[in-house]
Amino acid sequence: MQEPQPPVPAQYPAEIQSAVQKYTDFIQGKLEPDLQHVIEQRDAIYTRMSEYLKLKTHIDTIRTQKLEELETKVDLGSNFYVKAFVPDTQLLFVNIGFGFHLQMTLDEADAFIDDKVKHLEKLTDRHTEEANEIRAKIKMVYGALMESMNLVDK
Numbered sequence: 001m002q003e004p005q006p007p008v009p010a011q012y013p014a015e016i017q018s019a020v021q022k023y024t025d026f027i028q029g030k031l032e033p034d035l036q037h038v039i040e041q042r043d044a045i046y047t048r049m050s051e052y053l054k055l056k057t058h059i060d061t062i063r064t065q066k067l068e069e070l071e072t073k074v075d076l077g078s079n080f081y082v083k084a085f086v087p088d089t090q091l092l093f094v095n096i097g098f099g100f101h102l103q104m105t106l107d108e109a110d111a112f113i114d115d116k117v118k119h120l121e122k123l124t125d126r127h128t129e130e131a132n133e134i135r136a137k138i139k140m141v142y143g144a145l146m147e148s149m150n151l152v153d154k
Contacts (some may be wrong), residue, residue: 016149023141031141042127049120055094056113059106062089064123 062070071088093101094109104112 019064020118020145020149031134031138035131035138038127038131038134041142042124042131045120045124045127049117049124052116052120056110059092059113060109063106076094 063069065091068088072084072086073081074084075081089106091103091105092109094104094112096102096112
């Protein structure tokens, strides 16, 4: 999000020009990178949520079609897929975080996913609030700069 920079014509006193430059540097050097970082964190959480919701959809498919075994493709990374055969669909390994995977039944995985998604939604809400606060600070500083420059003109 790039707000328009207030113009600093040469007619303004040097202290006004330096103050405007200081605040625009603060916005561009601190607030905007912070905003970008918070948005990237929130997007990463949305990606994790999406993966859990995909797993929940697969669990529902296994249940509705009453699949006891399954042939599928597994992504090994960089969109490189290999065929895989699952002889028993009643147990699966779920990534519970921090690099750990836990073997669960379909019901346990379903309950875990529901709880995990609720937790991740709370995290994304916090990141959204933080992003909105940073945006408000950016607008407030730009507004104050524009107002102070108008006062100098009068």
